[in-house]
Amino acid sequence: KAGVTQTPRYLIKTRGQQVTLSCSPISGHRSVSWYQQTPGQGLQFLFEYFSETQRNKGNFPGRFSGRQFSNSRSEMNVSTLELGDSALYLCASSQDRHYGYTFGSGTRLTVV
Protein backbone atom coordinates (compact mmCIF):
# COMPACT_ATOMS: atom_id res chain seq x y z
CA LYS A 1 0.00 0.00 0.00
CA ALA A 2 1.61 3.23 -1.14
CA GLY A 3 2.14 5.94 1.44
CA VAL A 4 1.58 9.66 1.20
CA THR A 5 3.54 11.09 -1.73
CA GLN A 6 4.71 14.68 -1.83
CA THR A 7 6.34 16.35 -4.80
CA PRO A 8 8.74 17.90 -5.34
CA ARG A 9 11.09 17.00 -2.49
CA TYR A 10 13.09 20.22 -2.77
CA LEU A 11 12.37 23.66 -4.18
CA ILE A 12 14.35 26.86 -4.35
CA LYS A 13 12.39 29.99 -5.20
CA THR A 14 13.05 33.69 -5.28
CA ARG A 15 11.26 36.14 -3.04
CA GLY A 16 8.09 37.39 -4.70
CA GLN A 17 7.52 34.27 -6.78
CA GLN A 18 4.76 31.76 -6.22
CA VAL A 19 5.00 28.02 -5.69
CA THR A 20 2.72 24.97 -5.88
CA LEU A 21 3.28 21.83 -3.86
CA SER A 22 1.52 18.53 -4.45
CA CYS A 23 0.33 15.76 -2.16
CA SER A 24 -1.15 12.39 -3.12
CA PRO A 25 -2.83 10.71 -0.13
CA ILE A 26 -3.06 7.03 0.64
CA SER A 27 -5.64 5.36 -1.56
CA GLY A 28 -9.06 5.65 0.06
CA HIS A 29 -8.14 8.56 2.30
CA ARG A 30 -10.31 11.58 1.59
CA SER A 31 -8.82 13.94 4.17
CA VAL A 32 -5.60 15.81 3.40
CA SER A 33 -4.03 18.26 5.85
CA TRP A 34 -1.05 20.56 5.37
CA TYR A 35 1.51 21.65 7.97
CA GLN A 36 4.46 24.02 7.97
CA GLN A 37 7.52 23.10 10.02
CA THR A 38 10.18 25.66 10.93
CA PRO A 39 12.88 25.60 13.62
CA GLY A 40 11.35 28.59 15.38
CA GLN A 41 7.63 27.76 15.24
CA GLY A 42 7.64 23.98 15.08
CA LEU A 43 4.77 22.28 13.29
CA GLN A 44 1.82 24.51 12.50
CA PHE A 45 -1.47 23.55 10.87
CA LEU A 46 -2.24 25.26 7.58
CA PHE A 47 -5.52 23.73 6.41
CA GLU A 48 -7.43 20.53 5.75
CA TYR A 49 -9.39 19.43 2.73
CA PHE A 50 -12.05 16.75 2.66
CA SER A 51 -13.99 15.74 -0.43
CA GLU A 52 -12.71 18.80 -2.34
CA THR A 53 -13.83 21.24 0.37
CA GLN A 54 -11.70 23.13 2.85
CA ARG A 55 -12.94 21.89 6.20
CA ASN A 56 -10.51 23.49 8.59
CA LYS A 57 -8.05 26.37 8.41
CA GLY A 58 -5.12 27.54 10.53
CA ASN A 59 -3.87 31.06 11.16
CA PHE A 60 -1.90 31.75 8.03
CA PRO A 61 -2.23 34.72 5.67
CA GLY A 62 -4.27 34.49 2.50
CA ARG A 63 -1.08 33.99 0.47
CA PHE A 64 -1.37 30.35 1.50
CA SER A 65 -4.11 28.52 -0.31
CA GLY A 66 -4.96 25.03 -1.33
CA ARG A 67 -7.33 22.83 -3.22
CA GLN A 68 -8.28 19.21 -3.52
CA PHE A 69 -9.22 17.30 -6.62
CA SER A 70 -11.83 14.60 -7.11
CA ASN A 71 -9.16 11.88 -6.75
CA SER A 72 -8.26 13.38 -3.31
CA ARG A 73 -4.90 14.69 -4.48
CA SER A 74 -4.22 18.08 -3.00
CA GLU A 75 -2.14 21.08 -3.95
CA MET A 76 -0.92 23.91 -1.82
CA ASN A 77 -0.04 27.28 -3.29
CA VAL A 78 1.97 30.09 -1.77
CA SER A 79 1.97 33.41 -3.60
CA THR A 80 4.34 36.34 -3.22
CA LEU A 81 6.93 34.28 -1.39
CA GLU A 82 8.76 35.76 1.57
CA LEU A 83 12.04 34.65 3.13
CA GLY A 84 10.08 33.49 6.18
CA ASP A 85 8.17 30.98 4.08
CA SER A 86 11.29 28.82 3.94
CA ALA A 87 10.23 25.64 5.70
CA LEU A 88 9.48 21.97 5.43
CA TYR A 89 5.90 21.56 4.24
CA LEU A 90 4.25 18.32 5.27
CA CYS A 91 0.98 16.84 4.24
CA ALA A 92 -0.95 14.17 6.08
CA SER A 93 -3.79 11.97 4.96
CA SER A 94 -6.43 10.19 6.98
CA GLN A 95 -9.34 7.83 6.43
CA ASP A 96 -10.99 9.27 9.53
CA ARG A 97 -9.51 11.14 12.45
CA HIS A 98 -10.22 8.15 14.67
CA TYR A 99 -7.48 6.23 12.83
CA GLY A 100 -4.82 8.91 13.07
CA TYR A 101 -2.76 10.58 10.40
CA THR A 102 -0.06 9.41 7.98
CA PHE A 103 2.48 11.97 6.88
CA GLY A 104 4.47 12.29 3.69
CA SER A 105 8.19 12.95 3.44
CA GLY A 106 7.64 16.66 2.94
CA THR A 107 8.73 19.35 0.52
CA ARG A 108 11.68 21.47 1.57
CA LEU A 109 11.08 25.02 0.29
CA THR A 110 13.91 27.53 0.36
CA VAL A 111 13.16 31.15 -0.52
CA VAL A 112 16.17 33.25 -1.48
Place this chain on the structure above:
Amino acid sequence: KQEVTQIPAALSVPEGENLVLNCSFTDSAIYNLQWFRQDPGKGLTSLLLIQSSQREQTSGRLNASLDKSSGRSTLYIAASQPGDSATYLCAVLEETSGSRLTFGEGTQLTVNP
Protein backbone atom coordinates in the same frame (compact mmCIF):
# COMPACT_ATOMS: atom_id res chain seq x y z
CA LYS B 1 -5.84 27.32 23.34
CA GLN B 2 -4.24 23.90 23.51
CA GLU B 3 -0.55 23.86 24.34
CA VAL B 4 1.64 20.78 24.18
CA THR B 5 4.96 20.56 25.99
CA GLN B 6 7.58 17.87 25.71
CA ILE B 7 10.28 17.26 28.27
CA PRO B 8 13.20 16.88 27.96
CA ALA B 9 14.04 18.81 24.80
CA ALA B 10 17.07 16.60 24.25
CA LEU B 11 18.25 13.32 25.68
CA SER B 12 21.45 11.34 25.18
CA VAL B 13 21.67 7.78 26.49
CA PRO B 14 23.93 4.75 26.07
CA GLU B 15 22.68 1.85 23.98
CA GLY B 16 20.54 -0.63 25.88
CA GLU B 17 19.04 1.85 28.31
CA ASN B 18 15.30 2.08 28.93
CA LEU B 19 13.96 5.60 28.65
CA VAL B 20 10.84 7.70 29.06
CA LEU B 21 9.77 10.70 27.02
CA ASN B 22 7.14 13.01 28.43
CA CYS B 23 4.33 14.96 26.82
CA SER B 24 1.87 17.24 28.60
CA PHE B 25 -1.14 19.12 27.26
CA THR B 26 -3.19 21.90 28.78
CA ASP B 27 -6.72 21.02 27.64
CA SER B 28 -7.84 17.53 28.60
CA ALA B 29 -10.72 17.49 26.11
CA ILE B 30 -8.74 15.50 23.58
CA TYR B 31 -10.01 12.98 21.04
CA ASN B 32 -6.74 11.08 20.70
CA LEU B 33 -2.98 11.47 20.93
CA GLN B 34 -0.38 10.31 18.43
CA TRP B 35 3.36 9.79 18.84
CA PHE B 36 5.64 10.30 15.84
CA ARG B 37 9.34 10.08 15.13
CA GLN B 38 11.16 12.32 12.70
CA ASP B 39 14.57 11.67 11.26
CA PRO B 40 16.61 14.75 10.21
CA GLY B 41 15.09 16.45 7.16
CA LYS B 42 12.45 13.77 6.77
CA GLY B 43 8.72 13.44 7.30
CA LEU B 44 6.91 12.06 10.33
CA THR B 45 6.54 8.36 11.01
CA SER B 46 3.61 7.37 13.18
CA LEU B 47 4.57 5.22 16.16
CA LEU B 48 1.49 4.88 18.33
CA LEU B 49 -2.05 6.23 18.46
CA ILE B 50 -3.98 6.34 21.72
CA GLN B 51 -7.68 7.09 21.82
CA SER B 52 -8.96 9.24 24.68
CA SER B 53 -10.70 6.22 26.21
CA GLN B 54 -7.51 4.14 26.28
CA ARG B 55 -4.79 4.06 28.91
CA GLU B 56 -1.92 2.66 26.87
CA GLN B 57 -0.78 1.22 23.56
CA THR B 58 2.17 -1.02 22.80
CA SER B 59 4.15 -1.75 19.67
CA GLY B 60 7.31 -3.81 19.97
CA ARG B 61 9.74 -2.01 22.27
CA LEU B 62 7.48 1.03 22.49
CA ASN B 63 4.77 1.66 25.03
CA ALA B 64 2.71 4.83 25.24
CA SER B 65 0.47 5.72 28.13
CA LEU B 66 -2.20 8.36 28.45
CA ASP B 67 -3.60 10.05 31.55
CA LYS B 68 -6.20 12.34 30.07
CA SER B 69 -7.36 13.84 33.35
CA SER B 70 -3.89 15.04 34.28
CA GLY B 71 -3.00 16.00 30.71
CA ARG B 72 -0.02 13.68 30.35
CA SER B 73 1.34 11.03 28.06
CA THR B 74 4.59 9.12 28.20
CA LEU B 75 6.47 7.16 25.57
CA TYR B 76 8.56 4.35 27.00
CA ILE B 77 11.34 2.91 24.84
CA ALA B 78 12.85 -0.35 26.04
CA ALA B 79 16.39 -1.49 25.32
CA SER B 80 17.25 1.55 23.21
CA GLN B 81 19.33 1.15 20.03
CA PRO B 82 21.34 3.63 17.94
CA GLY B 83 18.66 3.35 15.26
CA ASP B 84 16.20 4.91 17.72
CA SER B 85 18.07 8.21 17.44
CA ALA B 86 15.56 10.74 16.10
CA THR B 87 13.23 13.49 17.24
CA TYR B 88 10.07 12.24 18.91
CA LEU B 89 6.93 14.34 18.64
CA CYS B 90 3.60 14.02 20.35
CA ALA B 91 0.48 15.48 18.83
CA VAL B 92 -2.98 15.87 20.31
CA LEU B 93 -6.24 16.00 18.46
CA GLU B 94 -8.89 17.90 20.39
CA GLU B 95 -12.51 16.84 20.45
CA THR B 96 -13.60 20.13 18.90
CA SER B 97 -10.65 20.92 16.61
CA GLY B 98 -11.77 18.75 13.74
CA SER B 99 -8.60 17.55 12.05
CA ARG B 100 -6.10 20.00 13.51
CA LEU B 101 -3.21 18.32 15.33
CA THR B 102 -1.37 20.36 17.95
CA PHE B 103 2.26 19.32 18.23
CA GLY B 104 4.83 19.59 20.95
CA GLU B 105 8.32 20.85 20.14
CA GLY B 106 9.74 17.35 20.30
CA THR B 107 12.44 15.47 22.19
CA GLN B 108 15.69 14.93 20.30
CA LEU B 109 16.99 11.51 21.29
CA THR B 110 20.54 10.30 20.72
CA VAL B 111 21.41 6.69 21.54
CA ASN B 112 25.16 6.18 21.70
CA PRO B 113 26.72 2.82 20.74
